[in-house]
Amino acid sequence: MSTDTVLRISHGAVAFGDRAVLRDLNLTVQSGEVVAILGANGSGKSTLIRAALGLLPLRSGSVELFGRPLAKVRQWKRIGYVPQRLGAGSGVPATVREVVSAGRLARRGFLRPAGRADRAAVTEAIEAVGLGDRAGDPVSTLSGGQQQRTLIARALAGGPELLVLDEPTAGVDAASQEAFAGALRAFVDRGGTVILVAHELGPLQSVVTRAVVIHDGVIAHDGAVPRPAGHHAEPGHDHVHPHAPGDEPDIWGTR
Numbered sequence: 001m002s003t004d005t006v007l008r009i010s011h012g013a014v015a016f017g018d019r020a021v022l023r024d025l026n027l028t029v030q031s032g033e034v035v036a037i038l039g040a041n042g043s044g045k046s047t048l049i050r051a052a053l054g055l056l057p058l059r060s061g062s063v064e065l066f067g068r069p070l071a072k073v074r075q076w077k078r079i080g081y082v083p084q085r086l087g088a089g090s091g092v093p094a095t096v097r098e099v100v101s102a103g104r105l106a107r108r109g110f111l112r113p114a115g116r117a118d119r120a121a122v123t124e125a126i127e128a129v130g131l132g133d134r135a136g137d138p139v140s141t142l143s144g145g146q147q148q149r150t151l152i153a154r155a156l157a158g159g160p161e162l163l164v165l166d167e168p169t170a171g172v173d174a175a176s177q178e179a180f181a182g183a184l185r186a187f188v189d190r191g192g193t194v195i196l197v198a199h200e201l202g203p204l205q206s207v208v209t210r211a212v213v214i215h216d217g218v219i220a221h222d223g224a225v226p227r228p229a230g231h232h233a234e235p236g237h238d239h240v241h242p243h244a245p246g247d248e249p250d251i252w253g254t255r
């Protein structure tokens with residue numbers, strides 16, 4: 001079970017018009033891994049995630065999810081996906097519980113009313129991200145970090161095996177980051193697999209098992225999680241970014 005291949009991208013390439021964004025990219029993720037996709041803005045992290053989920057076509061190469069070519073994947077409920085956050089203020093007056101309940105739709109079908117298992121899964125997911133006391137509140141009254149946690153709870157409620165998160169903690173307050181790291185740890189302890197895009201790892205650092213750095217359309221580093229160095233090791237400087245030459249191995253492929 002723990003050696004199952006969840007995702008395999010072979011020689012994947014994505015281009016927009018003439019512009020190659022990903023070139024000959026190879027990535028295999030095994031069950032139980034927590035992979036952080038790192039890289040500068042515009043390096044192609046979201047493109048990688050979207051191509052892996054079949055939301056963007058590959059120019060060449062192939063993608064397999066759970067051992068099946070993308071075109072043959074049917075059980076999308078095995079995957080929970082939280083896209084990169086758009087600007088705030090969607091104005092939808094839904095409550096936390098309503099939004100999270102939407103994560104059960106794929107499981108129960110649209111016309112069947114929510115059963116006990118559905119309600120339990122929703123409650124559990126809301127608790128997991130630390131929003132138990134806000135379940136009945138409109139999402140619009142929540143902070144950005146709490147709204148992001150609501151989306152993560154929605155993905156968790158579907159009981160996925162693979163959670164794919166694009167910048168789940170970008171611009172998110174410290175309390176939400178901690179709550180999110182805890183929810184992720186619980187998910188992984190139960191056998192879940194995670195692929196997340198991050199700019200700053202922060203509290204996620206202890207949960208992530210592997211870092212993949214995208215640079216110039218290829219993988220510039222795949223392995224250990226880059227550690228903050230020097231003065232960046234001080235509290236509040238937990239972000240991951242290129243350091244001065246000579247600081248650390250050339251994981252960023254910039255020299």
Ligand SMILES: Nc1ncnc2c1ncn2[C@@H]1O[C@H](COP(=O)(O)OP(=O)(O)O)[C@@H](O)[C@H]1O
Pocket residue numbers: 016021039040041042043044045046047048
């Ligand atoms: N739908 C699209 N059409 C054209 N260009 C795109 C599209 N999506 C992304 N890009 C470009 O591809 C590059 C990588 O984008 P993206 O994957 O969003 O980067 P990241 O998530 O690492 O910040 C950027 O230069 C971006 O402008």
Ligand SMILES: [Mg+2]
Pocket residue numbers: 045046047084166
């Ligand atoms: Mg992105």
